Amino acid sequence: MDSNVFSAERLRAVWNEWEIRMLVLTSLALQVFLLFFAGIRKRNVSAVLSLLLWLAYLLADSIAIFALGYLSQTPKGVDPQFFERTHSIQAFWAPFLLLHLGGQDTITAFSIEDNELWKRHLLSLLSQVALAVYVFTKSRPGADILAPSVLMFLSGIVKYGERTWALKCASMDHLRSSMVTTPDPGPNYAKFMEEYRFMREAGLHAEIVIEQERRPEVAAVDIAEESVPYTTIVTDASRFFVIFKRLFVNLILSFQERTRSQATFLRLAPDQAYKIIEIELSLMYDTLHSKAAVIHTWYGRLSRCMTLLSTSTACLLFNVLDRGKYQSYDSTDVCITNMLFAGALCLEVYAIGMMLISYWTYAALQGCNCQSLGSLIFRSIKYFRPESRAKWSNLMAQHNLFSFCIRDKPTMLTKALSLLGLKGHWDSWLYIRHIDVSPELKILVFRELKDKTVSIVDAESYRKFSNHRGQWALQCKGYYKELGWSVEVEFDESILLWHIATDLCFHTDDEDDDKDNAKIAQYVKISRAISNYMLFLLVARPFMLTAGIGQIRFGDTCAEARNFFEREMTQPDERAAARMVLDVNAEIAPRDVKGDRSKSVLFDACRLAKSLLELQPHKRWRVIRVVWVEMLCYAANKCRSNFHAKQLSSGGELLTVVWFLMAHLGVGEQYRIEAGHARAKLIVEKN
Template identity: 45%
Template structure:
């Protein structure tokens, strides 16, 4: 037992005193009766809150993979940030309560509260479903390692101070083991997912190549002996990159076969997430696989791959679904259950306060429930289904069927939604703020306003088919895997479509002569103007795939520009958008007859654009409102002059321009920004990025001749 003098200078006491000095001073302003209630219930409340936060994290931690709800994100963010703080503060309270024990006797109330310390370590370990809220959290693994050391010291300090050789003291030991395992798991997973260590794990073993010095010694020796020596080189066969994986024939699962193929592809293409280069053979084998698939099969594989990527960066999957992880899960579950049973059988509970005994039961039952729930999540996960599909025996097949029957096994792998943002609708202010107390000039109001004008819609099968077909069409223009041609195709952002339709002379200024953000706003407004103009003339157009797809992709690209500018190439998109909105609002305000988007677009098309807007306005304002009117009129003019056979051909052209812009944006976006969106329900842009990489439409690959080897021919 530590003496009081040693306690004053111990590290845990210093840490806890720093945490609570200000807190205790602040409580002096409250009445004494309230302070007494607070001192009595402070620790109990904090421990229960810590358990509740763990329940929230494990229950909804994985929902963000397929949910775009902002409310869910806020709740999860608050729970994630609060969980560690509450557990740490609770340990600090336990540490500061040491002063209540005097001499060699230990207060029974402190014995049972000290039993809660290892549970707080377990809470600091976090659930399996969320280890990192964002990618940046993985980079802070050093901080978590330091936290692991400090918090274990604090918990041990509390444990040793409360030691009185009672049964409860001995029961705390296995819970300590569980807590340290959980906390250690989280730290190890964060370290493994950090950029430095993840990249390092992707690097192949060092290869010095053939021994050149020995080769030349042999060459010189044979030549000196009078032999005619001729060096010959040959290329070794590349390693087998087959993606054909046999699934369990007795299992229900063509789905399992797709899952197996997706995992093999993921193991190769996760190098993209480490900024490493793919080989020619990786791309070639991937191409041959995807070229023979329908859009549904191809995108299903992509969904599985991105699911694996999410688990890798944001959960404990890397450890949990390994042999070591299985052993650790058995240890933590069995230890927790045994401690609970032992605590139930303890008869000497009368010396403890009844409320503390109840809270202890809650902590034990909560730990067991969370452990069993974690096991159910493990059994129902795609990783478990992947493992089961690779083993053939009756027991495994039964387990596979049981796992597949779990209700949430077929949950969505991503949100399958497209965000929509429309400039004209935003400028009309059709959706006023609900809270009249927030000043319009405040940042929070401007932020809420952006979200207020953001809509969501499902990604239709027709749209997926259109995108997949256009990517295959683009790939078809590069025969025999021309590396230079593939990289050239990655840089095209609409000009290929214009050139193919022989519109480059008329419309090339919107693509080649403009920055990418400028092209997005130009084509977005022009698409809207043509949309309402053609809808007035032909009501049947709303059944046209290209007609609807053009507007959906137009609104999606503007959403990316306004809400996710980090996913697009650098530029002044925000400035250009604001200036264009300012000019549009001014135009609308001067015409009282404009009450909706349809009338606004009709009036904009009536404005004469015979003189270039830049010649009238100069270049101070970055607005492109009337440049977009010029584009819309050019599109309508090309149709009226017979450039296209019918109206549908024009919309097919516009939709293809948008698909190529989308592909360009996907390829230009950094992998880290794609990975960040996985925790927000996923983005269509991310799916296109990975699909393009599989098709070879990426710059992250190199062509090599293979493993060249040399040997001496002695004659």
């Protein structure tokens, strides 16, 4: 019994001695993790990585704040002499905790909503700095650590201030206000009209002539595609980013900006056009989720130099000038202090290196005409960020209705998850997969948008094409009369109709036509990829589509499909299930037979599939393919900009890439100013 009490007391004493040490070292470890892994999430869709980063992001602040609070108290059960000997150097860790609260360059906000809380972070900055100063002064530090402490306080306050300022700069209100152009009152109307009146009163013939500003020529249809070097891609991306980032805050662009963008993109090969967009979206991610908007300014670079200099000087003062002064401190605490110094310096040097080899730095040097230094930076960028590496995940999620209905079985687990409201997350983990966005799909989208761009002749055409979600494709192919009904219904209904019809056509044998099998296989692959992706958006990302009842319609369709498949003694596979559906006589519209209480579209899709199966295979899949591309572009154009911005931190979304490509090619609703700026001239003639 006595030995147990002795062991418990000893264990408690050891914990009291090491508690603050473990907290400080954990805080440092979290900062290292965030620096090295936070930037990966813009190229990764892993839910595990996202969860770990979320936990690290939340714990990093909580542990640092808790450690500061711990240092401000006198722990119970600690030997007073030991506390007096250790607390002075442990209080020196307070500015390091401020440094940790300042966060890393790679992550300031986990989600875009965090940026709106910058005022809360400002209050936290003031309170935590005050607490750190209180902790340090309470310990009555000696003159030996006073100078290093002041320098570390300087670094910590600057770092924490950087983070707060970065959050403010990335808030939507600040972004929008910073992008609003300077107010333009236009020509002096009162003065102009006064001159006009004087001329008329003087008996002169005065006439006002309005001259429209000359519009740049729109790119011609037969412009040949050019292959440009990587330097041009990076330069164009940095130049366009300054203009097109306004789309994320719902600001419109002018026709001049549309024409300049078209002139560039219509000449580019598809893969290079996508590279420009990837870099632009990467820069936007940096703006919203990192310190890029702050550190890539003159004051940001100055603060970087200041924090590096002050931290290294503090380390030098603590370790080199007079080591004998620190013999009175606990050797373990001295070792931990040196670990904190080493961590702070390594993180600072690494962050500066990342800053130097960024697109931001190269763009700034291009603006300053520093060709030699810019060339050196670009070679580093090309090595560490090669052109071949995607700047986003380059993945598209896949969800299939038939596969889901066949595999999803009610169990005790799924019932429990439904009660807890977690069934959707379980389904996403179990039934949604990701595939690479194929080069063929990218090229197809680019060519279709390019064809639309060069066929547009006026402002009304831009709006008309951006509102098509299959109509234009069916009209061009000559099948609108037979199939147009399927794209005139609500958008979520169109997605389900064409998704099921695509699967039904896929699972139908076409062995009787062996011609152009390779080309047909490519059409099928692209069509099914977009089909499954659009269903994923409908089920898991409904906020990215137009308002509707897509999830209700999906649930009703799944319920009808399960009931229908239960007619078989054995559970059918996807091909057998498709054949069962196609065997149903669907001459009369299902709504006319069973009413519209259920929103299921299973057998409406069967009618659509039977109409498609009447076409030759190559014609059928060409129609399906172009309809899906048009639906994809419509969804991208109609998605609100803040939802596009939100997906940048989750590996990116194909829908966002398509949206930005449409904006660059001038197809969309982002342009409102269609006429040139009028310039009035006063023509005076003698009578």
